Amino acid sequence: MGLGYTIFAKPFLAIQDSEKAHSRALKLLRLMVSNPITRGTVSLLYKPSKQVPITKFGLDFNNPFGIAAGMDKRAEALRGWEALGLGFMEIGGITMLEQLGNPKPRMFRAGKSKALVNRMGFNNPGSEKIALQLNKHFSKHGQPRIPLWINLGKSKLTELEDAPTDYATTMQRLWKYADAFVINVSSPNTPNLRELQNDEELKKIIDSCKAVNNTESESQGISLKPILVKISPDVDDNQLSAIVNTARSNGCSGIIASNTTTSRPSENSGKEQKVFAQTGGMSGLPIQTSTTEMISKIYKMTDGEFPIVGVGGIMSGEDAWQKICAGASLLQAYSGFVFEGAALTKQVVNGIEKKMRQNGYSTLDQAIGSAHRDD
Ligand SMILES: Cc1cc2nc3c(=O)[nH]c(=O)nc-3n(C[C@H](O)[C@H](O)[C@H](O)COP(=O)(O)O)c2cc1C
Known part of the structure; x- marks a missing residue:
């Protein structure tokens, strides 16, 4: 949807069904990067002129800016994300089993508030088909030029107690293609999924994913892949601290803060009320401040020693900078692309580079968490 925004006229987009517009935009991006000339044009128009390297x-x-999960659920536009100059891409959520997701319509846009409400429900082709597709992609185009992360969700049909096997099976099927995995226990659209954020449940999922990581790493002679946990913004401070501790003490590499929220803005125009009354998770501008605060809290509780991926309402370079200063090492966006278009990458990356120069930082690492220090 967001990419289409830059290509189609705004009024045209405004009357399109949100999910259809999104799918058309992905197809268009895919088409454009399939030809070297149009691929070059996409890069020329949208790729940031600056690099902000980080390890x-x-x-x-x-650069630290990637597409958030949900944007490319079927891994359809991998070369498109590279061409747009993103620093990394997270595909999925992918579940062990293929599933249709919730009935349509299930994605809603509140333009004035720059917010989305979605209840997609992990619609995806399932881990077996995605493995075949990635295999085809890798054979044809080789390894992606930017890190590829895979978001793991739980199949709706799988009982909560069998969740560890569900996550681990997807991970095993996709292990060789990913540079990192994200355990998503925070989507509001799969019944009871968020219960898996509880200490014991989360530990079991992490353990089963770690077991796959160890086995695959040994058998393929490749180093272990980072595993991150993506959390909900709807947890209180005690729950937040418990989840972060569980992830950290059980060997995860970092935290993604955050997924969509079930809360709604306290004020909104009458017209948008219809969107906010929809069941589902809200993303975009209304969660910008709360997710930055969450990053700050995690940074403080871990003394800045546990990497945080900041996501929620990034619409500009300034918003991205706030999250870096609060403690995020890497950033992602979904809604920002919908409302600001494909030029968001350029705005964010060039914006961060400018802020670094203004503040006298020569590396991004120096800026991370700077709001907590007197530098
Ligand atoms: C339509 C849609 C689908 C999403 N699907 C997923 C998903 O499958 N897995 C996941 O972890 N997050 C998913 N998300 C959440 C985003 O990755 C992100 O965490 C959230 O939208 C907040 O970022 P934003 O304000 O930049 O959109 C989805 C978001 C949207 C809008």
Whole structure:
């Protein structure tokens, strides 16, 4: 949807069904990057002119800005994300089993508030089909040029107590293709999924994913892949601290803060009320401040020693900078692309580079968490 925004006229987009517009935009991006000339044009128009390199979890990123999970659920536009100059891409959520997700419509846009409400429900082709597709992609185009992360969700049909096997099976099927994995226990759209954030449940999922990581790493002679946990913004401070501790003490590499929220803005225009009345998770501008505060809290509770991926309402370079200063090492966006278009990457990356220069930082690492220090 967001990419289409820059390509189609705004009024045209405004009357399109949100999910259809999104799918058309992905198809268009895919088409454009399939030809070297149009691929070059996409890069020329949208690729940031600056690089803001950073190394985290042993992975090198040209810049810290990636697409958030949900944007490319079917891994359809991998070369498109590279061409747009993103620092990394997270595909999925992918579940062990193929599933249709919730009935449509299930994605809603509140333009004035720059917010989305979605209840997609992990619609995806399932881990087996995604493995085949990635295999095809890798054979044809080789390894992606930017780190590829895979978001793991739980199949709706799988009982909560069998969740560890569900996550681990997807991870095993996709292990060789990913540079990192994200355990998503925070989507509001799969019944009871968020219960898996509880200490014991989360530990079991992490353990089963770690077991796959160890086995695959040994058998393929490749180093272990980072595993991160993505959390909900709807947890209180005690729950937040418990989840972060569980992830950290059980060997995860970092935290993604955060997923969508079930809360709604306290004020909104009458027209948007219809969108906010929809069941589902809200993303975009209304969660910008709360997710930055969450990053700050995690940074403080871990003394800045546990990498945080900041996501929630990034619409500009300034918003991205706030999250870096609060303690995020890497950043992601979904809604920002919908409302600001494909030029968001350029705005964010060039914006961060400018802020670094203004503040006298020569590396991004110096800026991370700077709001907590008197530098
Ligand atoms: C339509 C849609 C689908 C999403 N699907 C997933 C998903 O499958 N897995 C996940 O972890 N997050 C998913 N998310 C959440 C985003 O990755 C992100 O955490 C959230 O939207 C906040 O970022 P934003 O304000 O930049 O959109 C989805 C978000 C949207 C809007």
